[in-house]
Each structure stands twice: as structure tokens, then as C-alpha cells.
Amino acid sequence: MISDATIPFATNPAQPELDEDQLLHVSLGPQHPSTHGVFRMNVVLDGETVVSLKPVFGYLHRNHEKIAEGVTYLSSMPFTDRLDYICPLTNNWAYAHAVEKLAGIEVPERAEHIRVITAELTRLINHTAFVGFFLGDMGAWGSALMYAFREREKILDLFEDLTGARMMSNFMRFGGCRNDLPDGWAAKAGALVDGFPVFLDELENLIIGNEVLLARTQNVGAVSKEALINGGITGPMLRAAGVAYDIRKVEPYGIYERFKFRVPLGETGDCYDRLMIRFLELRESLAILRQALDQLPEGDYINPKAKIRNFKPPVGEAYARIEGPKGELGFYLVSDGSANPFRYRVRPPSFINLTLLEDMCLGLDLADVVVILGSVDIVLGEVDR
Amino acid sequence: MTPDLPAILARLQAALPDATLAQRRNPGPAGQDSLLVAPANLVAVCQFLRDTPDLDFDLLSNVTGVDWPDPLKAEAVAVPVTDTPPPASGFLEVVYHLYSTSRRAGPLVLRARSADREAQVQIPSVVAVYRSAEFQEREIYDLFGVVFTGHPDLRRILMWDEFLDHPMRKDYVAPDDYQYEPTPHDAVLEKAKLHYPAKP
Numbered sequence: 001m002i003s004d005a006t007i008p009f010a011t012n013p014a015q016p017e018l019d020e021d022q023l024l025h026v027s028l029g030p031q032h033p034s035t036h037g038v039f040r041m042n043v044v045l046d047g048e049t050v051v052s053l054k055p056v057f058g059y060l061h062r063n064h065e066k067i068a069e070g071v072t073y074l075s076s077m078p079f080t081d082r083l084d085y086i087c088p089l090t091n092n093w094a095y096a097h098a099v100e101k102l103a104g105i106e107v108p109e110r111a112e113h114i115r116v117i118t119a120e121l122t123r124l125i126n127h128t129a130f131v132g133f134f135l136g137d138m139g140a141w142g143s144a145l146m147y148a149f150r151e152r153e154k155i156l157d158l159f160e161d162l163t164g165a166r167m168m169s170n171f172m173r174f175g176g177c178r179n180d181l182p183d184g185w186a187a188k189a190g191a192l193v194d195g196f197p198v199f200l201d202e203l204e205n206l207i208i209g210n211e212v213l214l215a216r217t218q219n220v221g222a223v224s225k226e227a228l229i230n231g232g233i234t235g236p237m238l239r240a241a242g243v244a245y246d247i248r249k250v251e252p253y254g255i256y257e258r259f260k261f262r263v264p265l266g267e268t269g270d271c272y273d274r275l276m277i278r279f280l281e282l283r284e285s286l287a288i289l290r291q292a293l294d295q296l297p298e299g300d301y302i303n304p305k306a307k308i309r310n311f312k313p314p315v316g317e318a319y320a321r322i323e324g325p326k327g328e329l330g331f332y333l334v335s336d337g338s339a340n341p342f343r344y345r346v347r348p349p350s351f352i353n354l355t356l357l358e359d360m361c362l363g364l365d366l367a368d369v370v371v372i373l374g375s376v377d378i379v380l381g382e383v384d385r
Numbered sequence: 386m387t388p389d390l391p392a393i394l395a396r397l398q399a400a401l402p403d404a405t406l407a408q409r410r411n412p413g414p415a416g417q418d419s420l421l422v423a424p425a426n427l428v429a430v431c432q433f434l435r436d437t438p439d440l441d442f443d444l445l446s447n448v449t450g451v452d453w454p455d456p457l458k459a460e461a462v463a464v465p466v467t468d469t470p471p472p473a474s475g476f477l478e479v480v481y482h483l484y485s486t487s488r489r490a491g492p493l494v495l496r497a498r499s500a501d502r503e504a505q506v507q508i509p510s511v512v513a514v515y516r517s518a519e520f521q522e523r524e525i526y527d528l529f530g531v532v533f534t535g536h537p538d539l540r541r542i543l544m545w546d547e548f549l550d551h552p553m554r555k556d557y558v559a560p561d562d563y564q565y566e567p568t569p570h571d572a573v574l575e576k577a578k579l580h581y582p583a584k585p
Contacts, residue, residue, distance in 0.1 A: 316413015
């Protein structure tokens, strides 16, 4: 708990007196190759040291929320794919979950299992891609990412079999999923899950223990637990600092309370812990996948009573959230009883996880900024919406 | 775990006797009732919720705005529990979703309403209590036009600085000259005629 009445703003204690003439203003981005998209940071440097850092957003802004207010509930489903385009299926689930809460729709057993399987496969994609991109941020451009994308492509092949698209899945429906698993899909997914630990060992052996990686990530970018919670940071970023807060555990949605899995925690919350958390979470996701594939029941893949056409939820509001691969992904919906949402709000994890970016970078070198930004794991489709 | 809203309301009223608070019922199946807080008491309420050990709402997860040109519509979504007259004019509303990481409780929904939609759109900023509101309040300011008093850095965040309107407002009219084409035809030509003088 925080005893102070106010949380102090980002200040740099090491630099009490700064000579304005000696400061260097650098616009980092929007097209730096390691900025993960069109994201800009206005950085003020004293030599190599960061004195101030202001993120600039909006290059990819298309007012997703306004578009959603103009169309029916279901028409927004394909747009959610484009928020965090690395993980469309978790976006689909978060939105479907919110609408189900808003309208009180039940989801059948088999659909819940399919959702868990696709969501955890998405987490595999996100975290392996994260490792690849993160190494790229540190200058190991290519090799780690190549191996990560090789495995990602295998999962995307599964998604293509299931949804018809590698990435823009548009798969979840209110009350279930759009279609059932194709014949033999579960067996193929099972084979992938069985083979995945071998790849993880390979990737870990490739990276972890590398002296350059340790020097670049350890003791870089750590912020206290209290400040992280107060800053709204969620997901692997928060757990890397040792806060056991995983929505799959604290507010189980779907059927997550049935599965046995652990929530890995870091100690210091530096960039190294953030990297290792992803590795550990990958292994827990595999455990969930194994259980979900083994228990997969027969039955409906969508609630037969769920209305697809002329769907009008009752008047009211709902906020629902899931543990997305990047953090808490929430949707807040207000219904006035018509076919279009009156208010549609995405609570984007990577946007809010950037709140403390300046605090993490102050007093460090410019080269660390890119590493810290990489460790936050942002996708600009979601940051800018 | 859904928080016990009447109990929290009673404790808030005991701790802050001057505060204007009211419970609002959510008519939908989600069952997330909310607390309507007068803007003047908002920061004190947040601070009480955060700093009381057995409440400990330390995570402000989501802050968002809603534009209500029609106050009756707002009263239908957040139904008053006691007999209160509806607001006279439309207003902007800011909705807060609070969670407790230690007690695993939430969401506690707070809502604060501006006096109207034009001149009196000020709502106190809660950034001093919850840092996570910093960018989200900037976004609400940008897209809805709510002015957060006391915000340390209230600038537009998603739209560019020179942009004038607030696009998430219900009465926002999208510009119709964005479909620029070098050789306009059909519907685009009709729109273009409104903006560009005809070629001689």
C-alpha cells in the first residue's frame, strides 16, 4: 500500500542543476527500426544521460472506438483483430467476453475449451515474438527473431486451418466461436505443444547467459512494485517485479479455474526479469494447452440460443477484462438497447504500460531506452487505436 | 470478487460527511453497480479508497469518458436508487474502474459528471492519486473535451495539437473533404464541389 498522499512525478534526482545550453533534444522515432512501429519519443539528453522523455502517440490513430459506435456489435469483431495484430484471438475473446457480460450470454463447454486453446497458442506467439524483437532491440537483429518466427509460423498455420486467416482471425462470436475445430486439428495442435519445449530449450540456450544480454538488461529499467501498481502496469511487466496479479487467477474468466498452472514471478522487475518471465510463462501456457487439449469435450462450439442477427443487448453497461499476453485487456461497453454500442472502449494494455516509460528511463543512457521500450512489449495498433 | 457497494458507500459517507455520493444501479445483467461522485469530492474519495487498508483499491485500471447529450439516456444506464431528478442538460461523464490487487476485489465503478457539455466541462484530475490516469485522462481530454483540472500535462495525445474538435462527442461531424482525389468523380466530386472552387 502506498502511504504517501501523492505519487511523485518523474524527476531525476542525480541531476539537480542542468545547463539548458548543454542539453540535447533528440526526437527518437517515429521510424527508428527498434521502436516497434510508428512511435516517437522526445528525449532530452545531458551527454548520454536521459533527462526527460515524452512519448508521442497517434501516428496510427483511426479512432477505433468511434468506428465501433457506428456499426453493430458483431461488426466490431474484425476490427478488434487489428488492435494488437500479433494476438488477434485474445482481442476477439476479450471483446466477446465483454459482450457476453453485457447481454448475459452463456458459453458452452467446448467453445470455452477452444477459446482457451487459441488464447494460449496466441500467448505462445506473442512471447516468442517478444523474445525475438527484444533481442533485435539489443542489436542481435535477426537470429533470435528468425527462430521465433519459424515457430510462430507453425502456430499461424494452425490458426489458418481453424479460422481461415493467419492473423486476422475474426473467430470468436458472442456465445462461442465461429466454427468448430477442423478434423485432426486437435491432434496437430497437440503435436505442436509436445514439440514446443524442445524449441524453448534451444531458444533459451541461445540467449540466456549471454554476457552482452546480461550487461544490457540486468538492473536496467526497474521501478518499485508500488509505483507499477499505481501506474496501472499489468501483465508480465507487473509480475516481473514480483506482484502476483494474473487475471486468469484473481478473476478467472472462461474455464481457467479448472487448469493447474503457476504464475511465474520476478524479483527486481528489471529488463532481464521481464525477459525471463516471458520464458516461464511460455512453459505454463504449454501446461494449460496440454490440459485443455486432453479435456476437450464434444458439444456445441457456439451457444445455439445466441442471436447472430438483430442482436440487441439490454440497456446497461459492462466492463470485462482478460489476461492478454501484454497485460490486462479490457472492454467497457454501454448499451442503450439499440443494435450499435452507445459507448465502446478498449482498455489497451500496451498504451497504459507506457505510463511509466519516462520513470524507467530517467538517469540511464540513451541506448537503454530502446531496451526498456522493447521490454514493455508494445504494439502500436493497440497504443494508438 | 465484486465489492459490497452499499457498505463502501456507508464508509465513505462516514469518512467524508460533506461528500455528495449516490449509488447507481446497472440495469443490465453484468451487475456492476456504480457510485456517482460529485466532481468536487472525487479526489478525496479516490484517496480514501486507496489508502484505507481494508479497502485498498490500489489499481485504477480503466478511465474513460462517455458523452451524454441526452441526460435521460444516462439515467437509464445508471439508474438512481433513490428519488433524484435527472440533470437538466446533457453532460460529459468520466467512468473509473478500480481494483484491489491485494484483496483481489473489483471492479469498483466510480462515475463523475460535468455540469454541461460546453462551458463547464471541468473534472478534477486523479493523477496525483492514481498515476495510471495520466495518459487516459489526456485521451479523454483529447477525444471528449473534458478538462481535467490539476492534471500535470494536459495536452492532446492521439489527435494532433492543432486539431480543434473532440471526435468522440456524439455531435461531432466528420469532415467530408478527407477523400481527396486528384481527379474527383461521382460522390467524391459532389463533396469536393463544396470545398474547392470549380476549375475555370
